Amino acid sequence: MRGLLVVLAALAIGLTAAAVLPVFYRTLLVQAAIWAMFCLSVDLLLGHAGLTSLGHAAFFGLGGYTAGILSARKLLAGGWLLETLVAVVVVAVFAAAVGLLVLRARGTYFMMVTLALAQILWGAAQVSRGLTGGDDGLRGIARPDIPLLSLLPGGNGYYYLVIVLVVVVFALVHLLHRSPFGYALNGLRQSETRMEALGYNVFLYKYLAFVISAVIAGFAGVLFVYYNQYTHPNSFSILTSAQVLLMAFVGGPGTLLGPGIGALAVIGVQDTLAAATERWQLPMGLFYIAVVLLMPRGVLEFVRDLARSAAQRKARLERAPDAAAEQG
Amino acid sequence: MQLVNGASYGMLLFLVAVGLSLILGLMGYVNMAHGAFVALGGYVGLAIAKSTGSFWLAILVGALVAGLVCAVLERVLLFRFKTHLTQVLGTFGIILIIIDATLIAWGGVPETMRMPAGLGQFVTILDARLPVYRLVLIVVGVLAFVALWWFQERTRYGAVVRAGLDDPQMVEAIGINVGLVSRIVFVCGACLAGAAGVLGGPIIGVNPLVPWDFLLLSMVVIVIGGLGSIRGAFAAALIVGVTDNVGRALVPQLAYFTLFGPMALLLVFRPSGLFGRR
Amino acid sequence: MVSFLQTTRLGRSFGGLRAVRDVALAVERGERRGIIGPNGAGKTTLFHLLSGHLKPTEGQIWFDGRDITRLAAHQRARTGLARSFQITNLLQEMTVLEMCVMAVYGRHGTPFAFLRPLLDHHPERARAEELLDTWGLRELRNAPIQALSYGDQRLLEIVVALAQDPQLILLDEPTAGLSQVESRQVIAAIKRLPHLTLVLIEHDLSVVFELVDSITVMNQGQELATGTPDTVRMDPRVQQVYLGELVEDVP
Numbered sequence: 095m096r097g098l099l100v101v102l103a104a105l106a107i108g109l110t111a112a113a114v115l116p117v118f119y120r121t122l123l124v125q126a127a128i129w130a131m132f133c134l135s136v137d138l139l140l141g142h143a144g145l146t147s148l149g150h151a152a153f154f155g156l157g158g159y160t161a162g163i164l165s166a167r168k169l170l171a172g173g174w175l176l177e178t179l180v181a182v183v184v185v186a187v188f189a190a191a192v193g194l195l196v197l198r199a200r201g202t203y204f205m206m207v208t209l210a211l212a213q214i215l216w217g218a219a220q221v222s223r224g225l226t227g228g229d230d231g232l233r234g235i236a237r238p239d240i241p242l243l244s245l246l247p248g249g250n251g252y253y254y255l256v257i258v259l260v261v262v263v264f265a266l267v268h269l270l271h272r273s274p275f276g277y278a279l280n281g282l283r284q285s286e287t288r289m290e291a292l293g294y295n296v297f298l299y300k301y302l303a304f305v306i307s308a309v310i311a312g313f314a315g316v317l318f319v320y321y322n323q324y325t326h327p328n329s330f331s332i333l334t335s336a337q338v339l340l341m342a343f344v345g346g347p348g349t350l351l352g353p354g355i356g357a358l359a360v361i362g363v364q365d366t367l368a369a370a371t372e373r374w375q376l377p378m379g380l381f382y383i384a385v386v387l388l389m390p391r392g393v394l395e396f397v398r399d400l401a402r403s404a405a406q407r408k409a410r411l412e413r414a415p416d417a418a419a420e421q422g
Numbered sequence: 423m424q425l426v427n428g429a430s431y432g433m434l435l436f437l438v439a440v441g442l443s444l445i446l447g448l449m450g451y452v453n454m455a456h457g458a459f460v461a462l463g464g465y466v467g468l469a470i471a472k473s474t475g476s477f478w479l480a481i482l483v484g485a486l487v488a489g490l491v492c493a494v495l496e497r498v499l500l501f502r503f504k505t506h507l508t509q510v511l512g513t514f515g516i517i518l519i520i521i522d523a524t525l526i527a528w529g530g531v532p533e534t535m536r537m538p539a540g541l542g543q544f545v546t547i548l549d550a551r552l553p554v555y556r557l558v559l560i561v562v563g564v565l566a567f568v569a570l571w572w573f574q575e576r577t578r579y580g581a582v583v584r585a586g587l588d589d590p591q592m593v594e595a596i597g598i599n600v601g602l603v604s605r606i607v608f609v610c611g612a613c614l615a616g617a618a619g620v621l622g623g624p625i626i627g628v629n630p631l632v633p634w635d636f637l638l639l640s641m642v643v644i645v646i647g648g649l650g651s652i653r654g655a656f657a658a659a660l661i662v663g664v665t666d667n668v669g670r671a672l673v674p675q676l677a678y679f680t681l682f683g684p685m686a687l688l689l690v691f692r693p694s695g696l697f698g699r700r
Numbered sequence: 701m702v703s704f705l706q707t708t709r710l711g712r713s714f715g716g717l718r719a720v721r722d723v724a725l726a727v728e729r730g731e732r733r734g735i736i737g738p739n740g741a742g743k744t745t746l747f748h749l750l751s752g753h754l755k756p757t758e759g760q761i762w763f764d765g766r767d768i769t770r771l772a773a774h775q776r777a778r779t780g781l782a783r784s785f786q787i788t789n790l791l792q793e794m795t796v797l798e799m800c801v802m803a804v805y806g807r808h809g810t811p812f813a814f815l816r817p818l819l820d821h822h823p824e825r826a827r828a829e830e831l832l833d834t835w836g837l838r839e840l841r842n843a844p845i846q847a848l849s850y851g852d853q854r855l856l857e858i859v860v861a862l863a864q865d866p867q868l869i870l871l872d873e874p875t876a877g878l879s880q881v882e883s884r885q886v887i888a889a890i891k892r893l894p895h896l897t898l899v900l901i902e903h904d905l906s907v908v909f910e911l912v913d914s915i916t917v918m919n920q921g922q923e924l925a926t927g928t929p930d931t932v933r934m935d936p937r938v939q940q941v942y943l944g945e946l947v948e949d950v951p
Contacts, residue, residue, distance in 0.1 A: 195689045203645060205452065207689065215678075218679060273814050274805050274809060275812070277798065284792060287785075293809075373526060376523065380519065
């Protein structure tokens with residue numbers, strides 16, 4: 095039961111970190127955890143099924159807004175659990191309906207259609223002031239209050255909840271990756287023709303992956319809204335979609351820890367830049383370009399390459415004195 | 423009235439989207455930075471218009487600056503992004519940089535360009551009071567479409583572009599430098615986008631949101647019109663412009679949702695766009 | 701009486717080009733049929749029509765008594781119609797074992813298998829391992845497919861088709877791109893195949909004559925002749941199509 099041990103270890107590390115880290119790092123950790131879940135959903139499509147969605151913020155925002163609206167306008171009596179459930183169901187239904195259309199677009203069309211989708215929702219959020227608060231967003235959203243977790247040190251039970259939920263979702267998605275379903279996704283990324291010839295209904299697999307990915311993104315959106323305690327149309331914006339894609343890229347698509355590493359790196363960079371200057375988007379843009387040019391296969395490969403060339407250089411230097419001796 | 427508004431906006435959209443569509447169809451290159459050319463054109467044009475008072479000079483310089491920046495970027499940076507994903511991320515980084523740069527250089531206060539002399543009035547046609555400038559825009563857009571279409575269908579260079587769209591390897595085999603042609607198309611597309619930025623100045627203004635609006639709507643235009651098609655870009659831009667305007671006028675609550683309609687229809691019946699190649 | 705695999709007036713056009721037309725194939729259960737013809741005769745297009753990767757623009761296809769013309773490729777695979785590809789189309793990033801298990805799984809499995817790891821699906825895994833043992837690929841089972849030699853990959857194409865528990869296999873140029881030695885290996889493997897119905901495209905005529913009971917010759921998208929290897933060899937029209945080229949070479 096190695097898997098179970100790994101999960102428990104991850105939980106232990108995460109929860110301890112949330113308890114003992116100073117405030118700046120603690121908030122960084124929780125933000126990174128939420129974005130990591132969002133990135134995980136994107137990577138399911140990108141690194142596994144081979145679909146590049148430029149509008150995943152649509153689901154992220156939709157989940158967050160649903161929960162946010164229910165919470166801020168006090169529409170439900172069941173508390174955060176029910177709000178979360180409703181939000182997830184709304185996202186699932188939306189993705190199920192929209193996926194049938196969107197997946198008919200191939201290649202670059204798919205990218206643009208997903209982008210357009212998120213943009214349409216962004217517009218809707220801006221315009222429907224009555225429902226969504228428009229450009230001001232909604233405030234007064236209550237964070238889930240879990241009496242048990244509030245007893246833990248650090249004072250903020252919500253942070254622990256986030257860590258637990260994120261670790262659990264990562265574990266479930268890991269199982270997914272190793273299941274026949276996960277293998278089929280990887281297979282259809284490599285060759286749809288081959289998978290069809292093996293008896294796999296490629297469209298159905300893509301569709302299921304799309305909906306599952308949307309649900310996870312929506313769930314991350316809910317956690318995000320509870321964390322910030324307010325909603326904003328920017329949840330739907332292209333900046334959000336691009337950022338989560340960057341995280342997937344930085345972490346290395348197709349790996350399990352990739353989304354986590356990517357999320358941590360990008361959030362870290364962004365928070366640092368935002369603290370330093372109001373015009374942080376400019377250096378952020380440079381970061382995008384630097385990552386794409388220097389780390390095409392993700393940050394882990396980049397570090398490994400650096401280590402390898404450092405080792406080679408060292409070996410050459412060690413051999414050099416011998417060579418000199420031979421010539422002399 | 424709404425039709426005219428929608429059609430004139432559609433013309434601007436056409437000018438922006440056509441470059442994006444062609445480069446996507448020709449080189450398979452996803453350029454998220456395309457919106458930046460609109461911004462550059464707009465801001466530079468605004469500066470020129472303010473200092474010299476000449477609207478037409480503003481258009482020229484705006485377009486040229488956009489084209490120049492595109493050419494430099496292309497040589498230095500853009501070609502390094504080889505996969506769709508790296509193109510998306512890399513060019514997104516570029517647009518972030520450029521937009522922030524315009525904010526640093528010119529501030530973010532939304533401005534409206536002054537209407538060129540004589541075009542600021544209204545004219546009455548068939549009982550409707552229509553703005554002359556918008557009518558002029560429609561004419562300009564149609565002229566641009568005809569010019570581009572004529573160029574692509576009737577000239578030798580256009581034939582190369584057409585061939586490049588259909589079968590790049592064949593064209594290379596014949597010995598024509600597809601790369602060079604593509605770069606020229608790229609730069610021309612940027613010039614058109616820059617011009618659109620200036621032309622749009624009097625009606626939608628010059629502000630940091632403009633490039634994003636245009637970029638994203640251009641994507642919708644390409645989805646509806648098809649990759650690499652000038653006719654498609656024109657038709658789709660008109661559809662998007664009119665649908666959006668009419669939709670907003672009739673049911674303001676729905677706003678962007680009106681775009682869902684044409685896109686969904688397309689996806690059901692013609693997933694490669696109205697005139698898409700591939 | 702309908703044959704095991706039968707087509708009536710099968711055709712496919714691409715705009716003005718008629719790549720395949722009016723093909724009436726009739727393959728009996730257990731028969732080994734070879735499809736030969738010069739380049740561009742439409743052989744691979746025919747295979748795409750049979751396996752479902754292309755939709756016909758005219759005609760019908762019957763398999764095991766059922767009209768499969770409207771069935772999608774994956775549905776045909778699940779009725780027992782398997783195929784291999786001329787240009788190796790294996791899942792390079794997977795290991796040999798993983799791809800074989802996927803092949804076994806694809807026949808009857810459901811997409812809704814989200815939780816149990818692939819390699820824990822014991823019946824499918826056992827069947828895959830059994831096949832790898834039989835065909836001498838056991839040592840390579842944990843190797844990524846991209847690490848295999850081309851000859852081993854061509855062999856794997858056949859094993860994967862077998863893993864699909866097929867009633868009929870379409871083999872598309874199994875020895876394409878192989879050296880003499882590797883070809884012999886693959887030919888020996890085909891000879892060892894259990895008593896299945898086989899339809900085989902091959903360029904090397906001596907190989908075809910060695911492996912099949914009957915031959916269909918295609919030319920320019922149409923069926924030119926069908927018969928036993930000897931009948932076909934003697935057919936003057938066939939000779940013209942093949943040898944006609946040779947005659948021109950003689951000064």
